[in-house]
Amino acid sequence: MKHKTLVLSAAVGLLAPVMAGCGDSGDGSDSGSAIVVGTTDHFTATKPNPAPFDPAFAYDTGSWNVLRQTLQTLTHVPRGGGVPVPEAASHCAFSNGNLTYSCTLRAGLKFANGDTLTAADVKYSLQRVLSIHDLNGAVGLLTNIADMDTSGRDIVFHLKSPDATFPYKLATPIAGIVNPKQYAPKKLRDGFEVDGSGPYTFKAEVKDNTLVKGTFTKNPTYKGDLKVQNNKVEMRVYPDAPAMGTALDKDDIDVMLRSMTPDQIKSLTDKPRKDINLTEMPGLEIRYIGFNTSAPIGKEKAIRQAMAYVVDRDKLINQVYGTTASPLYSNIPAGITGHTNSFFNQYGAQPSLSKAAQVLQSAGIHTPVKLTMNYTTDHYGAATAKEFQVLQSQFNDSKLFDVTIKGTPWKEFRPAETSGKYAVYGMGWFPDFPDPDSYVAPFFDKDNFLGSPYNNPQIRGQLIPKSRREADRGAASDTFGQIQDIVADDVPILPLWQGKQYVAARTDITGVEWAVDSSANYSLWELGKGTTTD
Template sequence: MNRKTLVLPAVVGLLAPVLVACGGTDGGSGGGGAIVVGTTDQFTATADAPAPLDPAYAYDTGAWNVLRQTIQTLMHAPRGGGEPVPDAAQSCSFTDNASESYRCKLRSGLQFADGTPITADDVKFSIERVRDIDADNGTAALLANIDTIEANGDEVAFHLATPDATFPYKLSTPAAGIVSKKNYEGKKLRDGFQVDGSGPYTMKTETKGENISRVVFTKNPKYQGDLKLLNDKVELRSFPDAASMGKVLEDGDIDVMTRAMSPEQIKDLSENPKKGIELTEMPGLEIRYLGFNTNDPSVKNKAVRQAMAAVVDRGHIAGEVYGSTAEPLYSLIPTSIAAHTNSFYNKYGEPSRSKAAEILSAANITTPVKLKLHYTTDHYGAGTAKEFEALKNQLNATKLFDVTVEGAEWSKFRPAQKHGDYAVYGLGWFPDFPDPDNYIAPFLDKGNFLNTPYVSTVVRDLIPQSRRSADRTAASKAFTQMQDIVANDVPVLPLWQGKQYVAARVGVTGVERVLNSSSDLQLWELGRGSA
């Protein structure tokens, strides 16, 4: 592995520069009808998760990508990235120098899709509802710093418990989506798949058993906001795997193939282009990692976790399993975020059995350490199973570990992980917003989405300190300290960060903008004909 590829990027702003390789999408037949988009995201309602599309519960990329089309937020991520801009709001700003009071004025004429007017009271109700329900998925943690909300006519003011310069980003997430009191109870989740809002589209779903098979998004004539829709209708189809999704793209039954394409598909389309299909590479901020239930006897001693960190070969996993679509990651914060440091590499260096053996011996850990690694079979793509087989083989080859692996569907995996049933488990993270805070707080702050028993009081003190300055580069020292603590205690073990790709049929425009760097699906960018 060439360490020169992992140098610390210069701290020049929130995001270090990233190269965008865009596929051409001009031309085409200009045919009408819904633009059909494929995804391998699964949308399932179960006894453990009966309300997968309720903004008070939803906290995964797939669900959020449905909500972003239908539920409006005060702010939204602008085209091309950068700081959030008003959507349902006409204007928003901090009203003090300490980043503790934030006020928004709503656009005039705002309505839900059924024609009901939207007021500041609806905004207050929606955000307080998320906090009151406080679902175990961790969604409410994004809004936990709100102390009080004032609503007056077309203005809403948020008073924060501690300064938070990232608050506008949090108001741009579906957790802060505006919902109607007519359709959503204040202290109870809305079961099923129905979603009502004031976003750019209305939606109808088709289901098979407990799963959504397709969602049809139709342009909402009542929408008042910042987004410009380049189509009238988009259909989102869910496929069980990347191979079946790729086949229907080649057959012409869908127009666009999004997350998650398999590494083999990406390699094939790159090296052997298919007639009428173009592949677009875009910057991504996805990371993958192992998480630990630090109360489980098998990994409670951090020496076990440190030994795993010392011996795992990230370069092999990234190269052999994911090829050019992934690169090794040595921190929770990816390399393209300016506050990144290679904390794990700095502490453990290149993979070393002898170093791992020393760590275990010094802690009087009997070897081989018996572990089971758990992963989800249907949430991150076909490469996950191969990744965990590679991890198992790496760890077992040292004779320091006796590892088995076990996969489960996301609908079973995620509840079991939250309940603490797994000692070691694999997850991915697509950021809620592109700030280093969002790679630390969701994992380590109070009410985190992992429901981890691990607590670092130092980190929990540093998180609010890091949010004080609107100049995010000023927080780099705090983030460096937090990354070093994670590398020492290993409550999570970063593995790799990925790029993202979209394949589309010629004649579909806006493909290079359908996913932003946070993997937010922006279906309104798609069109037909000339770009």
């Protein structure tokens, strides 16, 4: 899997402050007080979303970032990227043509409450996810497991088909190890409690079923591969990016995590501050329009193709995101091995209203096509509403479409999307792991993240399994190229743009360049407090 090192080491080369602050001479050690981070990720427990932090249910970037700090996994992707290395395990290896994956646990592992952690607990944790089989979660990452055997500190996974990406899947929170005493075998753990054997314990402060603050405290029983640089991190939730920015200005927080607005980023770039460093990193975040291919509007391939001809990515980015994003012409972004510009090749960089009209006319579809584009108001940042206003104007100005837009809070949007209530909707995606498979299977395989009815037999039955047989992931590039060409022709999703990652932090905070990666995964254990000098 040599491309992992190539892609991510190149990314790490860009993990540098956009501007120099006063400079710090700290060693990353915690001065004793909590490091306070701000986020605009919202966590609410509702009837359709009862268990925001249960690994069998959680499947969004914010929730996974809580779980990454608290639940231990057998493997993890090391600082700077590359192939997964043991974490709760001391050793892991493939055998039997990538059909068998065996791990040995570290000696002396314990849960934070002092209970011994065994290989049987690992099996229980993964079997629990498979048994609950909640499609709101990431169960699809584990459905290739045929059976698991345990003996002492050893666990052996028998796979249904060869899967070179399996070590990456074991590094995600869906494979987090839980204590059977605290997590029922076939029932979600409702609410905001999280217990595991990871680097931190977690305490939630909740108001009206919504998390307002989470405190991560160093777990004294933790044994693993991670080096914890602080004793405590406090995460405060803000309603929006401006409120989070005000908190930074008032010295209420030390770090601004996701998501900052394009205007905030531009301000900190154009007018550097001596007390704040802005760190920029390549991003693997993508945004796209999704289609319910069973809905009356979404099932019409000609409509989907016509929208691909009409959309103007350059104008969208210039009007909304500026230098923080770049046009995306594939479901697999630039920076991931196997990326091709399939949508560019089929539809071009500039809109073609004549070709869009021809596609609709040939299919006997009368214009303007009336449809509603749904988007979430509070999950992907403050600029989302403006983004959909611009997209609405683009489609309506073509005279081929009559588009209405509707914004909905994430707690309502996500259940409606997965249940098929939206024909056309806007979504974002951060990869589960930095591999092209993570931009294919979650959208087009069985039990996919979108709950999409789209099923291309060639992609699902032939190309995805073929790509997973390649231990050298670069060797799967041609297969992923075929997948991207099929997606560009069928348009089950319409990719729009790819974004960078930004973090603003006070100059006495160390480890920021390691604390957030290009996939927006947090490693809060990397943060420390140093001293500053002018």
